[in-house]
Amino acid sequence: MPQIELAGKIYEVDEDGFLQELDKWNEEFAQAYAHTEDIEGPLTEEHWKIINYLRDYFAKFGIAPMVRKVCKDNGIDMKKLYELFPTGPAKGACKLAGLSKPTGCV
Amino acid sequence: MANSETPLLDELEKGKWPSFVKDLKQAAGKNPMARDLIHQLELSYKDRIGHWKHGGIVGVKGYGSGVIGRYSDRPDLFPNVQAFHTMRVNHPTGWFYKTDTLRKLCDIWDKHGSGLTNMHGSTGDAILLGTTTDHLQSCYDDLSNAGFDLGGSGSALRTPSACVGPARCEWACIDSLDLCYNLTMTYQDQMHRPMFPYKFKIKISACANDCVAAIARSDLSVIGTWKDDIQVDQKEVLAYASSINIQKEVCDLCPTRCMEWNGKELKIYDEDCTRCMHCINLMPKALRPGKERGASILVGGKAPIVRGALLSWVIVPFIKLEPPYDELKNLIERIQDWWDENAKSRERLGELIQRLGMRVFLKAVDLPAVPQMVKAPRTNPYVFFWPEDLKKEVK
Numbered sequence A: 001m002p003q004i005e006l007a008g009k010i011y012e013v014d015e016d017g018f019l020q021e022l023d024k025w026n027e028e029f030a031q032a033y034a035h036t037e038d039i040e041g042p043l044t045e046e047h048w049k050i051i052n053y054l055r056d057y058f059a060k061f062g063i064a065p066m067v068r069k070v071c072k073d074n075g076i077d078m079k080k081l082y083e084l085f086p087t088g089p090a091k092g093a094c095k096l097a098g099l100s101k102p103t104g105c106v
Numbered sequence B: 001m002a003n004s005e006t007p008l009l010d011e012l013e014k015g016k017w018p019s020f021v022k023d024l025k026q027a028a029g030k031n032p033m034a035r036d037l038i039h040q041l042e043l044s045y046k047d048r049i050g051h052w053k054h055g056g057i058v059g060v061k062g063y064g065s066g067v068i069g070r071y072s073d074r075p076d077l078f079p080n081v082q083a084f085h086t087m088r089v090n091h092p093t094g095w096f097y098k099t100d101t102l103r104k105l106c107d108i109w110d111k112h113g114s115g116l117t118n119m120h121g122s123t124g125d126a127i128l129l130g131t132t133t134d135h136l137q138s139c140y141d142d143l144s145n146a147g148f149d150l151g152g153s154g155s156a157l158r159t160p161s162a163c164v165g166p167a168r169c170e171w172a173c174i175d176s177l178d179l180c181y182n183l184t185m186t187y188q189d190q191m192h193r194p195m196f197p198y199k200f201k202i203k204i205s206a207c208a209n210d211c212v213a214a215i216a217r218s219d220l221s222v223i224g225t226w227k228d229d230i231q232v233d234q235k236e237v238l239a240y241a242s243s244i245n246i247q248k249e250v251c252d253l254c255p256t257r258c259m260e261w262n263g264k265e266l267k268i269y270d271e272d273c274t275r276c277m278h279c280i281n282l283m284p285k286a287l288r289p290g291k292e293r294g295a296s297i298l299v300g301g302k303a304p305i306v307r308g309a310l311l312s313w314v315i316v317p318f319i320k321l322e323p324p325y326d327e328l329k330n331l332i333e334r335i336q337d338w339w340d341e342n343a344k345s346r347e348r349l350g351e352l353i354q355r356l357g358m359r360v361f362l363k364a365v366d367l368p369a370v371p372q373m374v375k376a377p378r379t380n381p382y383v384f385f386w387p388e389d390l391k392k393e394v395k
């Protein structure tokens, strides 16, 4: 299992870099990891809103929400979502939020 | 004979037809990824189980689709395919390439990946098989500089595809190439940034011969057709009489039996013709599609995955198709909105229509039920009544 070191702590991740031990997530993890998803500088309030939303949804339902739902519930469109997370909601946002990997279809 | 390392795969080299095993072996001569791929596949055949892990999320900047992550579950045995991601490249409409374009594509793939390609995947894309995560962005950059773009994957609009249509084919009733290109450009966002409950495929065939198998494979199929009468040249019909049995091969096999042949003249009752192309295919010199041309729109086709296969069915019997295709785009967007709003995760359009009913679908996308909307020809018109319609009748 690959490991990464962020802000002085070691985390286990899978080959795509998704956090394996979900309870190890913390805000420093998200911040220190952000640059690998092409986000420059500190995470903004808008980023946190999405990250917290994803975490809440995941805690409640055990899966990541559909993208349309993310946009609707947060009052943003796809363009904005990609502006915030240039590598996309599934890869970028879920990874920073410490969700287990969404099972994508080919 | 020396013992082969791949006895099971070798079976697939026998016979006189092309063999992907032969191709793989050839590629293995120059690329270690291809070498490990063969051996992993042999092991998969032996163990009767695929040795790819399920899923993988990788991508390039700004895109939520176009790259599919793949990892071996035996990287200990096959280190060169530990990561073996697929890139989907939007094909040129109608699959017309110049040879130097193909060379360019292959050169880029030799530089960044296994060199193996699948031309083309069932969606239509040029599929580049096998690269590592650290090559993705640079490969994409090279592709992009050479004028290529990625296609759709995941829960997105998949790359639209079309038959060669008017470029090569006399039967084309619509400009399938132009329409395909136009839709592809219009819906870039839907392709590159997955936002739907599941995949959505659009395929366009310029006549009912349906060379891209749109009806069997796409959520929205556009099939070229005509509205007026088949054009008949009786002299040419007569000429065919000496080479084929017109009664048996043409008239008797017409699905609606709407033709009569008296040995001298062919009579077509066009009001009963379903525009299936059978007679035209058999006597191309004598018969041609009518002059008033457009397309039928069908929805709901899909291959089996969760539930069984569906063929798409007609919802618009005839629509004129001319740029900028606003009427069609408008309809596509109404359909997608309804699907997006109502579907469960991973539910295709056809499955949703089956679950909620054609009546609800037609009302939601604002299409009137007409007799030509048929599931089986001439038997099953989509005429439904709402409770309020029944009340009206009673008065």
Ligand code: SF4
Residues within 6 Å of the ligand: B163, B164, B165, B166, B169, B170, B171, B172, B173, B205, B206, B207, B208, B209, B210, B211, B212
């Ligand atoms: S679908 Fe019809 S128009 Fe298109 S290539 Fe085939 S025969 Fe020709």
Ligand code: SF4
Residues within 6 Å of the ligand: B253, B254, B255, B256, B257, B258, B259, B268, B272, B273, B274, B275, B276, B277, B278, B279, B280
């Ligand atoms: S197109 Fe098909 S249905 Fe129409 S006349 Fe020819 S064979 Fe019959």
